[in-house]
Amino acid sequence: MSVPHEKNPPKAFDIKSAQRALDLARETLQIEADALLALKDRLSDSADGSFVQAVALLLQCSGRVVVSGIGKSGHIARKIAATLASTGTPALFVHAAEALHGDLGMITENDALIAISNSGEAAEFLAMIPIIRRMGAKLIAITGNEASSLAKLADIHLDARVDKEACPLNLAPTASTTAALALGDALAVALLDARGFREEDFALSHPGGALGRRLLTHxxxxxxxxxxxxxxxxxxxxxxxxxxxxxxxxxxxxxxxxxxxxxxxxxxxxxxxxxxxxxxxxxxxxxxxxxxxxxxxxxxxxxxxxxxxxxxxxxxxxxxxxxxxxxxxxxxxxxxxxxxxx
The missing domain is CATH 3.10.580.10 (CBS-domain)
Structure with missing residues (x-):
C-alpha cells in the first residue's frame, strides 16, 4: 500500500518571514515595472512601426477583434477582449484550445485575431493558423519571442518580451503576462482615441455603473x-x-x-x-x-x-x-x- 505524499508543514510566519514577503513584493513590483518601461522604450517612433500598423489594422477591421490565448495568456486575452469591447472596439474572447474543437466557427474572414503566447510556440495556435489563413482573417501576434513560429506567421508581431519573470524560480508567468496585458491596454486606448470614443459612449456600455447612471439618468x-x-x-x-x-x-x-x-x-x-x-x-x-x-x-x-x-x-x-x-x-x-x- 502506497503512502500518500505529505507536503512539508507550513513554517511559522515570524518577523523574518514577514520581511522576506515584503522584500519579494517590492522585487516583484520592480521587475514588472522594469518590464513595462522596457516595453515602452521598444515601441517604434516611426509611423510604420508594428504598433501603429496594428492599430491601423484593427481600425480597418470590418468584423470583430478576436483575442485568444491559453493558460495564463488566456486570462490576459479575456481581459483585453473585455477592455476593447467596452471602449468601442467590438471584440470577443476565444480560448485557443476550444477553437480547435468548434469555436473556430466564431471567427469569420472579416475578423482580426490577436493571438497571445509568450513562447510563440503554443501548439494550439500553430494548428489554428492555417485555417485562419484560409479564412482570410488577419493575425496579430503578441509574443515574447520575435523568432517564434507564431511571430513569423503573423501579419503583425508585437514584441512583449521580458528579461525575466518576477517569480523567484523564473517559471510562473508574471512579468510576461503583465507586459502582454499592458500592450493590450495600449492598443485599446489608442483605438478608442482614434475612434473618437467619448465619455458618453463609455456610459452606454456601462449602464449599471456609476458613470452610466450619471450620464444616462434623466x-x-x-x-x-x-x-x-x-x-x-x-x-x-x-x-x-x-x-x-x-x-x-x-x-x-x-x-x-x-x-x-x-x-x-x-x-x-x-x-x-x-x-x-x-x-x-x-x-x-x-x-x-x-x-x-x-x-x-x-x-x-x-x-x-x-x-x-x-x-x-x-x-x-x-x-x-x-x-x-x-x-x-x-x-x-x-x-x-x-x-x-x-
Missing amino acids: VRDVMRRGDAIPAVSRDTPLPATLLEVTRKGMAMTAVVDDAFRAIGIFTDGDLRRLIESGQDFSKLKVADVMHANPRTVGPDQLAVEAVDVMEQFRINQMLVTDADGKLVGALHIHDLTRAKVI
Whole structure:
C-alpha cells in the first residue's frame, strides 16, 4: 500500500518571514515595472512601426477583434477582449484550445485575431493558423519571442518580451503576462482615441455603473409623478397647505395656477421661519408666504444637472416643469440618492 505524499508543514510566519514577503513584493513590483518601461522604450517612433500598423489594422477591421490565448495568456486575452469591447472596439474572447474543437466557427474572414503566447510556440495556435489563413482573417501576434513560429506567421508581431519573470524560480508567468496585458491596454486606448470614443459612449456600455447612471439618468427617470406631486393652488389656506406637505412627504409643495403652471413653492424651511415670526396661520393663504419663481428643471435634463443646481443653491427639492412651465414632476435629493446618481 502506497503512502500518500505529505507536503512539508507550513513554517511559522515570524518577523523574518514577514520581511522576506515584503522584500519579494517590492522585487516583484520592480521587475514588472522594469518590464513595462522596457516595453515602452521598444515601441517604434516611426509611423510604420508594428504598433501603429496594428492599430491601423484593427481600425480597418470590418468584423470583430478576436483575442485568444491559453493558460495564463488566456486570462490576459479575456481581459483585453473585455477592455476593447467596452471602449468601442467590438471584440470577443476565444480560448485557443476550444477553437480547435468548434469555436473556430466564431471567427469569420472579416475578423482580426490577436493571438497571445509568450513562447510563440503554443501548439494550439500553430494548428489554428492555417485555417485562419484560409479564412482570410488577419493575425496579430503578441509574443515574447520575435523568432517564434507564431511571430513569423503573423501579419503583425508585437514584441512583449521580458528579461525575466518576477517569480523567484523564473517559471510562473508574471512579468510576461503583465507586459502582454499592458500592450493590450495600449492598443485599446489608442483605438478608442482614434475612434473618437467619448465619455458618453463609455456610459452606454456601462449602464449599471456609476458613470452610466450619471450620464444616462434623466430627471424623468427619477422624478415623482401624478398624485405623488405635492401641489396646491395659490388661494389654498395655509393649514390645508401644511396637510399637503405632510401627505406627500417631500417637505414642500408646489403652488400652481389654474393651468397647473408652477408659480411658487412652500417648504418646511418656510414653515419654520413662519413659526419664528409668530404670525397667525389661520388667516394666511399659501400665496402670502410662498417663494415665487421657484427653481425648476426640465424632465429631459440629466439628473446630475438637477444635483448641480441643488448643491449650488443648497436646496433639497426642485419642481419639474415642461417648456410651458406646467408642473409635470417633483424631485427630492433622496430620489437622486436612491437612484445612485449621487
